[in-house]
Amino acid sequence: MVQLHFIQPDGTRTSIEAEPGRSVMEVVQSNGIAGIVAECGGSMACATCHAFIDEATIEKIGRSSDMEDEMLDFAATPRRDNSRLTCQVTVTDALEGAEIEIPAEQH
Amino acid sequence: MNDPANRAASGCPMSAASRQFEPFEHRGMYDFLASIREDVPIFHAEQIDYWVVTQRDDIEAIMPDSERFSAAIATQPIFPWPETVGALLKDRDFTNEAVQVACDPPRHTRVKGSATKFLNIRQFMGYEDRLRDLVRGYIEKMKGQETVDLVEAITYEFPAQVVFLLLGVTDFDPRKIKAWGDLRLHMIWGNPDEHDLVQGASDLADFWDYTVELVKARKHAPQDDYPSLLFEIRDGDDEILTENEIRSLVFGLLLAGHETTTNAAGNIILELMRHPDQWKAIVEDPGLAKNAVEEGLRYASSVVAWRRQTKEPVTIGGVDLPAGANLLLSLASANRDPAKFDAPDTFDITRSNAREHMAFGKGLHHCLGAPLARLELRILLEELSAAFPRMELAEDNMVFTRTLSFRGPSRLPVRLNEDR
Numbered sequence: 001m002v003q004l005h006f007i008q009p010d011g012t013r014t015s016i017e018a019e020p021g022r023s024v025m026e027v028v029q030s031n032g033i034a035g036i037v038a039e040c041g042g043s044m045a046c047a048t049c050h051a052f053i054d055e056a057t058i059e060k061i062g063r064s065s066d067m068e069d070e071m072l073d074f075a076a077t078p079r080r081d082n083s084r085l086t087c088q089v090t091v092t093d094a095l096e097g098a099e100i101e102i103p104a105e106q107h
Numbered sequence: 108m109n110d111p112a113n114r115a116a117s118g119c120p121m122s123a124a125s126r127q128f129e130p131f132e133h134r135g136m137y138d139f140l141a142s143i144r145e146d147v148p149i150f151h152a153e154q155i156d157y158w159v160v161t162q163r164d165d166i167e168a169i170m171p172d173s174e175r176f177s178a179a180i181a182t183q184p185i186f187p188w189p190e191t192v193g194a195l196l197k198d199r200d201f202t203n204e205a206v207q208v209a210c211d212p213p214r215h216t217r218v219k220g221s222a223t224k225f226l227n228i229r230q231f232m233g234y235e236d237r238l239r240d241l242v243r244g245y246i247e248k249m250k251g252q253e254t255v256d257l258v259e260a261i262t263y264e265f266p267a268q269v270v271f272l273l274l275g276v277t278d279f280d281p282r283k284i285k286a287w288g289d290l291r292l293h294m295i296w297g298n299p300d301e302h303d304l305v306q307g308a309s310d311l312a313d314f315w316d317y318t319v320e321l322v323k324a325r326k327h328a329p330q331d332d333y334p335s336l337l338f339e340i341r342d343g344d345d346e347i348l349t350e351n352e353i354r355s356l357v358f359g360l361l362l363a364g365h366e367t368t369t370n371a372a373g374n375i376i377l378e379l380m381r382h383p384d385q386w387k388a389i390v391e392d393p394g395l396a397k398n399a400v401e402e403g404l405r406y407a408s409s410v411v412a413w414r415r416q417t418k419e420p421v422t423i424g425g426v427d428l429p430a431g432a433n434l435l436l437s438l439a440s441a442n443r444d445p446a447k448f449d450a451p452d453t454f455d456i457t458r459s460n461a462r463e464h465m466a467f468g469k470g471l472h473h474c475l476g477a478p479l480a481r482l483e484l485r486i487l488l489e490e491l492s493a494a495f496p497r498m499e500l501a502e503d504n505m506v507f508t509r510t511l512s513f514r515g516p517s518r519l520p521v522r523l524n525e526d527r
Contacts, residue, residue, distance in 0.1 A: 041171065041471045043219055045227040046478065067224070074228045107462065 002096050006033050009104040020093065024086040024100065025049045035102035042087035044068060048106040049086045050075040054099040058082045061094050077103030124150040128159065130435075131298060133507035133514050136411070140440040141452060148424025155185055155511070157414070157435040158428060163444035163465075165423055166436045169415055171470020173211050176415040178472055180433060181209040183414075184295050185511055191301070192308045199312035206355045208363065208472060215471065221340045221348050222356055225273075225333045228478040234272060238483060241268050242490045249523065250494070254501050257519040262372040262487070266365035269483055273364065274321065274357065275332030287314040288366045289508075296510040318358045322350070333360065360476075367409045368480045370515025371466075372487055375403030377516055378454050379488075380500040385456050389488060390496040396488040399456035400481055404442075405464035406454045411439040411514045413468060435511070441465045497524035 001017040004027065008014075018027040028036040028049075037048035044067060053061070063081070064072055068088050072079040086100075124147045127139065140161060143150070148162045160166055169176050182205065206218045245261040267281035267288075287310060293299055294307045322334050329335035334357050341348040379386045379399065389395045417432045442464045443451040455461075467474035474480070491498065501520040508517060 039467075039477070040223070040227075040473055040475070043223045043475075045223040045475060046473075047228055070229050071227065074232060 002091050002093060004095060005099050007099060007101045008035060009102060018091045020091050022091055024089040024091060027091060028086060036086055037106040038087060044071055044085060044087065047071045047074045047085065050077060050083060050103050050106060051086050052080055052082050052101040053084050055082055057095060057098040076105040076107050120146040121150045125153060128152050130155050130511050131509040136439060137443060140437060144440055144444060149426050157433040159435045159437055160423060161437050161440040163441040163447050166441045167469055169436060170468055173471060175418055175421055177211050177418050178415060179205060179209050179211060180414050180416040182295060186298060188304055189301055192304050195308045196312060201312050201315045202351055203315060203358050204351060204355050206352050207359060218352060221337060222475060224340055225336045226475040231479040231482055235482060237272060238269060239486050241265060242486050246490055246494045252523060254520055254522050257376060257521055258373055258517065262369050266368035266483060270360060270364035273333045275330040284361060288362050291362055292366060292510055292513055296512045315358060318354055318361060322354045322357055364476055368483055370409035370513055371404060371480060372484055373516040373519050374407035374409055375400060375484060377519055378403055378407055380521060382454055383499065389492045393489050393492060395456055396485050398461055399488060400484040401461035402454065402456045402458050404466040405461050408438055408442055408466040409515050410466060410512055412437050412512050438465045495523045499524060
């Protein structure tokens with residue numbers, strides 16, 4: 001299992017143990033963590049599962065590219081260098097201890 | 108009639124609901140749902156042999172669950188077509204197949220992966236200026252008139268013109284597409300007689316032929332549009348997408364891309380006209396249009412019910428159902444469930460959680476056109492409120508189409524009250 005930490009816009013932290021292989025979006029939704037809407041269900045069509053991932057982790061897993069990168073321009077909370085769409089981030093050992101910040105707005 | 112007052116006379120609320128439910132009648136629908144929702148999470152609608160699910164929690168769990176519930180029934184005719192219709196369609200080489208809305212994984216997932224390369228918020232937002240120009244064009248034609256039917260003048264055609272933009276079509280009558288769409292809805296979600304169906308099937312085949320020709324043209328001379336991009340993604344590989352799947356996707360867009368938006372626009376503007384203080388609020392602050400769209404979709408969804416079929420025995424609302432049971436998920440009821448929304452029967456464009464409605468469904472089948480519909484509706488409100496700030500209803504005697512799933516006013520007469 002991989003430990004992930006989620007930080008809400010008000011600073012609230014939640015830590016969960018995630019099973020490798022699923023997307024971070026799916027993990028968030030099945031653990032009842034608020035703020036990741038994921039309206040399209042993970043098809044990269046809506047940009048409502050946006051999150052900021054800590055720099056150290058981003059270095060390991062890589063930044064957004066291609067279509068995901070273009071979609072992030074339409075995220076409701078302005079993107080930053082460490083923005084990702086969580087439907088496109090798979091839980092792996094590289095995410096161990098990741099700090100994932102949930103943006104204030106998703107749409 | 109869906110008259111809640113009749114309920115008192117009966118004993119069991121579930122069988123009373125079964126008796127009172129009129130699947131094709133839209134008048135009184137919300138009152139009926141409010142009267143039963145708490146006591147009757149599910150009831151059987153004899154006329155159509157569907158189990159109607161009324162509570163938000165249940166509907167929210169069923170919609171994304173493709174393991175236990177199949178979406179294949181979503182676009183099947185409510186009343187099966189006679190053999191003559193099937194034979195006619197086969198004769199005319201009508202090979203439309205379920206690729207998205209009425210399709211389960213894994214095929215659904217594969218096709219969706221291609222469709223969303225075009226049907227996504229990034230692509231849609233690129234059309235914003237052209238959409239606004241279209242709306243302004245319709246508004247110019249309305250100016251100077253005292254009374255206008257907004258359905259006739261703008262909301263009927265505009266979404267069809269938007270679909271043509273996506274398809275790169277510049278030379279076709281939007282009224283023809285609308286007529287084909289109306290017909291298809293009536294054949295599948297209405298209660299047509301055999302004569303209507305046979306006539307309808309022939310028109311449906313014309314509609315399909317049009318699609319086939321359009322797709323063929325893009326295959327040979329690609330443009331910057333949806334079918335051309337689908338061919339590029341396909342790259343000759345049936346494992347990615349077959350040519351017939353491309354035709355079916357385009358055929359699907361030619362219906363799904365405008366009927367529900369026309370109805371949603373009518374519903375939202377109607378409620379704003381019925382609540383002049385809220386219309387005035389948008390006139391004064393157009394920034395409110397975005398949430399007004401969401402509240403309109405919640406309060407008066409243009410899709411009031413959607414279908415699933417059980418794949419295995421399940422229990423819903425305390426009722427055990429076998430595999431193969433037909434479900435009618437009342438989105439209208441989910442959108443007014445007090446468990447989710449405070450004062451659910453109040454129309455309030457400043458409602459903070461309005462966007463949590465289910466007008467676009469939920470999960471894997473969430474409407475791919477949702478960002479486009481939202482954009483079209485917002486632009487309509489922004490432009491109409493700027494052009495006709497004192498617009499008001501000329502009459503409030505709405506007629507709704509008699510279909511199971513779709514709701515929208517067929518006319519919307521307003522006085523423009525322009526400054527002279």
